[in-house]
Amino acid sequence: MTREKKLEKSAQLSPKLVRDVREKIIELVLFLAAFSAVATTVAIMYILIKESWLFFNEVSVIDFLTDRKWTPLFVEKHYGIISLVSGTLVTSGVALLVAIPMGTIAAMYLSEFAPSRLRELIKPCLELLAAIPTVVYGYFALLFVTPMLQKILPDLPGFNMLSAGLVMGLMIIPFISSISEDAMRSVPVGLREGSYAMGATSLQTAWRVVFPSAISGISAAYILGASRAVGETMIVAIAAGLQPRLTWNPLEEAATITAYIVQVSMGDLPHHSIEYQTIFAAGLTLVLMTLVLNIMGHFLAKRYREIY
Amino acid sequence: MVDMEVNQIQPKAEVQNLNFYYGSFHALKNINLFVPANKVTALIGPSGCGKTTLLRCFNRMHDLYPGNRYEGSILIDSINTLGRGVDPIEVRMRVSMVFQRPNPFPKSIYENVAYGLRLRGVNNRLLLDEKVEDALVASALWDEVKNRLFESALNLSGGQQQRLCIARALVTDPEMILFDEPTSALDPIATTSIEELVLELKKRVTILIVTHSMHQAARLSDYTAFMYLGEMMEFDQTKTIFTTPANKKTEEYISGRIG
Numbered sequence: 001m002t003r004e005k006k007l008e009k010s011a012q013l014s015p016k017l018v019r020d021v022r023e024k025i026i027e028l029v030l031f032l033a034a035f036s037a038v039a040t041t042v043a044i045m046y047i048l049i050k051e052s053w054l055f056f057n058e059v060s061v062i063d064f065l066t067d068r069k070w071t072p073l074f075v076e077k078h079y080g081i082i083s084l085v086s087g088t089l090v091t092s093g094v095a096l097l098v099a100i101p102m103g104t105i106a107a108m109y110l111s112e113f114a115p116s117r118l119r120e121l122i123k124p125c126l127e128l129l130a131a132i133p134t135v136v137y138g139y140f141a142l143l144f145v146t147p148m149l150q151k152i153l154p155d156l157p158g159f160n161m162l163s164a165g166l167v168m169g170l171m172i173i174p175f176i177s178s179i180s181e182d183a184m185r186s187v188p189v190g191l192r193e194g195s196y197a198m199g200a201t202s203l204q205t206a207w208r209v210v211f212p213s214a215i216s217g218i219s220a221a222y223i224l225g226a227s228r229a230v231g232e233t234m235i236v237a238i239a240a241g242l243q244p245r246l247t248w249n250p251l252e253e254a255a256t257i258t259a260y261i262v263q264v265s266m267g268d269l270p271h272h273s274i275e276y277q278t279i280f281a282a283g284l285t286l287v288l289m290t291l292v293l294n295i296m297g298h299f300l301a302k303r304y305r306e307i308y
Numbered sequence: 309m310v311d312m313e314v315n316q317i318q319p320k321a322e323v324q325n326l327n328f329y330y331g332s333f334h335a336l337k338n339i340n341l342f343v344p345a346n347k348v349t350a351l352i353g354p355s356g357c358g359k360t361t362l363l364r365c366f367n368r369m370h371d372l373y374p375g376n377r378y379e380g381s382i383l384i385d386s387i388n389t390l391g392r393g394v395d396p397i398e399v400r401m402r403v404s405m406v407f408q409r410p411n412p413f414p415k416s417i418y419e420n421v422a423y424g425l426r427l428r429g430v431n432n433r434l435l436l437d438e439k440v441e442d443a444l445v446a447s448a449l450w451d452e453v454k455n456r457l458f459e460s461a462l463n464l465s466g467g468q469q470q471r472l473c474i475a476r477a478l479v480t481d482p483e484m485i486l487f488d489e490p491t492s493a494l495d496p497i498a499t500t501s502i503e504e505l506v507l508e509l510k511k512r513v514t515i516l517i518v519t520h521s522m523h524q525a526a527r528l529s530d531y532t533a534f535m536y537l538g539e540m541m542e543f544d545q546t547k548t549i550f551t552t553p554a555n556k557k558t559e560e561y562i563s564g565r566i567g
Contacts, residue, residue, distance in 0.1 A: 190411040196372055198424040198476065199401035208423070213414045 048287060051280030058274050064281065070244035070260070072278045079278065081285055083244040087161065087254035088289070091236050092229035094165025094250050095172055099225050102169070103176025104218065110177070111184035112206040123178075130174040138238030141167035146239065159241030159253040168235050176225045183217025184210050216301045223297030227290045233258035257286045320345035320484060320514040321366065326380035326390075328361060328370070335361045337538045339380070343484070343531075348506060348515045350529035350546065352522060354566060358538040359518045363486050366516065367403040368396035384484065401428070404477035405486040409493045410469035412461035412476075417453050420461045420472055424480040439479050446512075447475035448505055467498025474505060478513075485509065487517040491524065503528055522562060526550050534558045536566075 056064070059079045067080030106126065110119050146163040150156045156163075187210050195205040211218070241253035242263050255263070261279050269276045319342040328336035336358050343349050351359040361370075368389065370376040381388040389399045404424075412420050419426075421440045430436060440457075444450040449471040453464070461472055470490060477485055487506065491499040506515060506528055519525050525532050526546060533543040534555070542555040553559045560566045 188411070190407060190409055191413060193369065193372070193405075194407060194411040194413065194473070194476075195423070197367060197369065197400055197405040197407075198427060198480070199397050200427050201397060204427055208426075209413050215414075 048280050048284045051277050052284045055277035055281045068246050072275050083246040084255060084257045084260050084282060086246050086248060087256040088230055090248055090250050091161045091165040091168060091240055091256055092226060094162060095168035095229040096226060098166055098169025099172035099176050100222055103173045104180055106177040107180035107184060108206050111181045112202060112210060126174045126177055134234035137167050137171050138235045141235055141239035156251055157253050160251055161240045161254055162250040164236045164240035165250060168229055168232050172225045172228050175228055176221045179221035180218045183214035187213040219300040220297055223293050227293050230289050231258060233262050237262050257282050318345045319343060322383040324381045326382060328365060329377040331375040335538055339540045341533055341540055341543055343514060343516055345514050346510055347530040348510050348517060348528050349531045350525035351518045351533050351535060352525050353535035357535040359535050360488055363488055363516060363518050366486055367400045367405050371396045402482055403484045403486060404482040406473050406477050406490050408489045410466055410473050412469050412472050414462060416458045417461045417472060418457040421475045421479050423476055443475040443479040446478055447471045449475055467494050467501060470494060470502055482513060484514045489518050489520055492520060534561060
């Protein structure tokens with residue numbers, strides 16, 4: 001057959017078939033792309049749960065949740081995750097105490113008050129905060145913020161959760177401010193005008209109308225900020241210390257879950273040892289904490305969702 | 309153009325040689341108008357003629373955006389509200405506005421109505437309860453919402469939302485209410501209820517209403533101003549405008565030849 005005839009034949013036979021096959025292939029590629037995220041989540045959860053399962057065969061869940069010490073690497077072993085959870089919650093709490101007010105205020109200023117030129121200047125600077133590597137923040141906390149705090153609080157130890165939490169708060173501000181700002185800017189002009197038309201000032205409009213109208217987006221920003229804080233590793237590992245300790249006092253040194261994981265992962269523990277499995281049990285705890293935050297965020301967003 | 313009868317009635321507001329610019333765009337050209345007290349005055353004209361722009365001069369809404377400029381004066385009770393020393397917020401406290409699309413805040417029905425009072429620092433529960441009820445009764449919404457005052461205003465229908473916005477505008481006892489095509493986003497039944505409400509309200513406030521519907525202007529208003537390309541073409545009693553307009557453009561618009 002000549003080439004032309006071949007072409008003619010294929011053109012006669014298959015326009016629909018070729019199109020269908022091509023569509024199917026493209027659909028499959030798209031599906032695989034979307035599925036990869038799901039597959040990754042499932043794979044991570046599978047490994048976490050499998051290794052944790054082995055861990056919980058050795059250590060009872062009751063001990064894990066109620067023991068007040070976390071010393072899996074010592075001769076006298078204790079597996080009380082609460083000592084790590086407390087460190088995580090305290091550093092995250094300090095961080096959010098900084099990031100939520102400052103992020104919200106920054107967002108409100110940028111969305112409602114700043115002249116557009118100034119906004120174009122401030123926004124990139126703020127977003128640059130998120131681009132700084134966290135290891136830099138860690139050293140900033142350890143070598144700059146802690147010595148400064150020690151001038152006010154002379155008894156403050158070199159490693160402490162306050163300094164780590166404060167700096168982590170700075171790091172989180174751009175996440176909170178940029179999502180909150182988007183949420184506030186997408187509040188319809190009609191609502192703002194409705195408020196101004198009643199004789200409201202800019203501040204009253206921002207605080208009484210724009211903020212509540214954008215609350216679903218803003219609460220999502222807070223939850224995202226909290227997830228970042230709970231999962232943050234480098235800053236706390238460098239500046240808050242690596243000593244697991246059950247304390248709620250931010251002026252003390254204490255390890256977080258993440259700091260413990262990074263510390264142990266960098267050592268050379270034999271696989272399938274109980275020490276090795278603690279990483280997964282701690283990791284599972286961390287994932288469950290962020291999962292709870294995300295579910296809370298989901299419900300908050302739904303609860304406050306506004307239909308404009 | 310303005311006959312004797314118009315001259316005899318009491319003006320609430322008087323627009324004198326008003327020019328308005330959006331940046332370099334000359335949107336309103338030497339407007340003169342007076343708005344009689346406790347009457348309904350309608351602003352009509354084809355799209356882009358400047359009727360909404362003129363309406364928004366009365367409560368200084370244009371001040372919210374940079375680059376807008378007024379020249380001339382709008383006297384409300386003989387005070388020039390466009391004057392340099394006048395705070396636009398003070399003006400808006402006396403002149404309320406109801407918008408084209410109902411824009412209730414994402415708050416409860418009660419808090420929507422109470423908003424203007426809260427802005428003025430009123431937090432006394434008894435006083436708020438009384439004022440909110442008065443405003444809701446006056447806006448013919450009370451019977452429909454009295455059992456769910458603390459539910460979200462966003463669950464109301466479009467017509468109810470618009471009546472809520474009217475209650476919100478009424479609660480502070482304004483002297484004038486500006487309506488910017490208040491029924492254009494509503495169905496015919498809701499439109500009728502809003503129109504009945506406007507007629508009822510003129511007993512207590514002066515009303516200036518922008519409408520794209522000549523029928524609505526004819527049904528509602530005592531006086532009508534016809535605007536065309538940023539100029540005031542004719543102002544007179546509504547019945548005169550619709551029966552024997554003096555201006556040729558007005559006649560063309562009324563009869564549907566331009567618009």
